[in-house]
Amino acid sequence: xxxxxxxxxxxxxxxxxxxxxxxxxxxxxxxxxxxxxxxxxxxxxxxxxxxxxxxxxxxxxxxxxxxxxxxxxxxxxxxxxxxxxxxxxxxxxxxxxxxxxxxxxxxxxxxxxxxxxxxxxxxxxxxxxxxxxxxxxxxxxxxxxxxxxxxxxxxxxxxxxxxxxxxxxxxxxxxxxxxxxxxxxxxxxxxxxxxxxxxxxxxxxxxxxxxxxxxxxxxxxxxxxxxxxxxxxxxxxxxxxxxxxxxxxxxxxxxxxxxxxxxxxxxxxxxxxx
Amino acid sequence: xxxxxxxxxxxxxxxxxxxxxxxxxxxxxxxxxxxxxxxxxxxxxxxxxxxxxxxxxxxxxxxxxxxxxxxxxxxxxxxxxxxxxxxxxxxxxxxxxxxxxxxxxxxxxxxxxxxxxxxxxxxxxxxxxxxxxxxxxxxxxxxxxxxxxxxxxxxxxxxxxxxxxxxxxxxxxxxxxxxxxxxxxxxxxxxxxxxxxxxxxxxxxxxxxxxxxxxxxxxxxxxxxxxxxxxxxxxxxxxxxxxxxxxxxxxxxxxxxxxxxxxxxxxxxxxxxxxxxxxxxxxxxxxxxxxxxxxxxxxxxxxxxxxxxxxxxxxxxxxxxxxxxx
Numbered sequence: 356x357x358x359x360x361x362x363x364x365x366x367x368x369x370x371x372x373x374x375x376x377x378x379x380x381x382x383x384x385x386x387x388x389x390x391x392x393x394x395x396x397x398x399x400x401x402x403x404x405x406x407x408x409x410x411x412x413x414x415x416x417x418x419x420x421x422x423x424x425x426x427x428x429x430x431x432x433x434x435x436x437x438x439x440x441x442x443x444x445x446x447x448x449x450x451x452x453x454x455x456x457x458x459x460x461x462x463x464x465x466x467x468x469x470x471x472x473x474x475x476x477x478x479x480x481x482x483x484x485x486x487x488x489x490x491x492x493x494x495x496x497x498x499x500x501x502x503x504x505x506x507x508x509x510x511x512x513x514x515x516x517x518x519x520x521x522x523x524x525x526x527x528x529x530x531x532x533x534x535x536x537x538x539x540x541x542x543x544x545x546x547x548x549x550x551x552x553x554x555x556x557x558x559x560x561x562x563x564x565x566x567x568x569x570x571x572x573x574x575x576x577x578x579x580x581x582x583x584x585x586x587x588x589x590x591x592x593x594x595x596x597x598x599x600x601x602x603x604x605x606x607x608x609x610x611x612x613x614x615x616x617x618x619x620x621x622x623x624x625x626x627x628x629x
Numbered sequence: 630x631x632x633x634x635x636x637x638x639x640x641x642x643x644x645x646x647x648x649x650x651x652x653x654x655x656x657x658x659x660x661x662x663x664x665x666x667x668x669x670x671x672x673x674x675x676x677x678x679x680x681x682x683x684x685x686x687x688x689x690x691x692x693x694x695x696x697x698x699x700x701x702x703x704x705x706x707x708x709x710x711x712x713x714x715x716x717x718x719x720x721x722x723x724x725x726x727x728x729x730x731x732x733x734x735x736x737x738x739x740x741x742x743x744x745x746x747x748x749x750x751x752x753x754x755x756x757x758x759x760x761x762x763x764x765x766x767x768x769x770x771x772x773x774x775x776x777x778x779x780x781x782x783x784x785x786x787x788x789x790x791x792x793x794x795x796x797x798x799x800x801x802x803x804x805x806x807x808x809x810x811x812x813x814x815x816x817x818x819x820x821x822x823x824x825x826x827x828x829x830x831x832x833x834x835x836x837x838x839x840x841x842x843x844x845x846x847x848x849x850x851x852x853x854x855x856x857x858x859x860x861x862x863x864x865x866x867x868x869x870x871x872x873x874x875x876x877x878x879x880x881x882x883x884x885x886x887x888x889x890x891x892x893x894x895x896x897x898x899x900x901x902x903x904x905x906x907x908x909x910x911x912x913x914x915x916x917x918x919x920x921x922x923x924x925x926x927x928x929x930x931x932x933x934x935x936x937x938x939x940x941x942x943x944x945x946x947x948x949x950x951x952x953x954x955x
Binding site: 376380468470 | 671
């Protein structure tokens with residue numbers, strides 16, 4: 356048998372364990388690639404199919420236009436944003452809530468010889484990778500399906516990359532927070548009451564600036580983290596549309612990521628250590 | 630397969646795999662200590678049983694030792710490592726098997742072992758080989774690719790035991806490991822646990838409600854209640870030295886006359902005599918030499934006689950009382 360005793364002191368062990376925790380999540384994902392694809396693709400595909408392909412064909416071509424830009428162009432950043440955002444809930448919150456619940460199958464990963472925070476961080480990092488993968492899958496879809504050409508122009512690669520990475524981490528931390536705080540029997544309800552308002556009021560289907568005529572709503576939606584993801588991507592991908600100043604949206608994303616990261620790591624540790 | 634050579638064999642003399650010293654745990658908002666100054670040591674290759682009614686503090690003790698509960702006072706050391714100060718390092722030294730199946734449901738049996746090895750720093754190749762070996766050793770090779778939620782209770786416990794040993798811990802914690810197993814699976818698991826002693830030299834701390842399990846499996850047993858150890862010794866010594874009772878049952882041809890009952894009551898060591906028709910039940914603390922006296926007292930009217938040895942259960946009840954716990 357293999358000699359374990361001398362080789363595995365914590366300093367060497369930590370990166371190995373971290374990589375192994377991510378490898379485990381990757382294996383689970385590869386067990387069911389179809390479920391990842393379906394939950395990622397179905398919603399944006401149906402949306403662009405109905406509103407940007409079907410509508411022009413049934414004579415409602417100008418539906419959803421903003422500032423002279425067609426709906427396909429308006430929703431592309433938003434749909435990529437929500438694809439990134441909801442991976443966090445699907446890839447972290449749902450499994451974590453179940454694994455903390457009746458089966459307690461999180462145990463073996465919690466007992467890995469690394470700090471509890473790192474176990475949580477591994478989960479978030481892999482979720483972030485899934486978010487970026489989801490963005491890469493959804494992007495060509497919402498670009499190619501619309502009947503009227505979508506006009507994108509990458510105004511700033513750093514903004515695009517930073518927005519995508521911050522949004523992916525933010526989504527993972529939000530998932531971690533919900534997964535550690537919400538009991539498994541309530542998770543479906545929490546999903547139902549959060550996903551729909553976050554999406555519909557997340558500046559996915561319209562730019563934030565266009566809400567100026569409904570001022571109270573424009574202020575209210577600032578509490579929705581998805582707004583900053585949509586707006587940062589809008590600034591990077593469709594600069595022709597009105598968008599929030601990228602410095603503002605990226606700052607908000609950074610602040611939210613830090614705050615949620617801190618809170619979620621705390622709730623995770625609280626859950627595993629009494 | 631070669632023998633495992635771990636830390637425990639090369640360590641200095643006086644090496645103690647598990648030492649608990651003055652452990653106190655009071656949960657926030659509670660008015661009493663869940664664990665109240667507990668001290669014990671478990672040595673290399675020893676199987677140590679922790680017995681106690683619900684709420685005695687067994688689970689809290691284990692929870693502190695496996696780094697999942699912060700102690701209020703006192704220390705727990707695993708192979709010298711303070712579990713509160715160096716939790717991640719301490720987790721290298723310990724393995725846990727719980728009553729509930731906590732295997733990773735998203736993975737196969739083999740993958741559960743493989744990723745466990747990887748969490749503990751083995752390379753892919755080493756983890757693969759080690760997982761194969763563990764499946765063989767625990768008779769799980771045929772279930773290699775099975776999903777773990779399809780395993781029977783006994784197989785799941787074997788898989789959990791294999792997983793807990795995969796990183797060669799110094800101390801293995803078994804928290805009511807056989808509570809939900811059928812008799813065959815229980816016996817099989819006992820065999821595996823006994824095998825650990827010779828093969829891995831691992832120290833075992835076991836909690837159980839089964840007095841039979843404690844009696845047959847453990848080298849030493851601590852009976853605890855209200856967070857304290859009430860008695861700690863080998864099962865045999867506990868039964869001998871404490872107020873455990875032996876019961877001698879006699880069946881006679883006819884109901885005994887009162888004079889005979891008085892005569893029996895007067896015998897040395899007899900604590901209680903119960904008469905029901907032609908049966909007599911004699912309860913005694915010190916049975917040595919009693920049976921011949923009983924036989925001669927009863928004389929030719931004796932039809933049958935049986936002796937019930939003291940059990941760990943009688944020791945347990947005499948120490949912790951009969952009152953039901955939550």
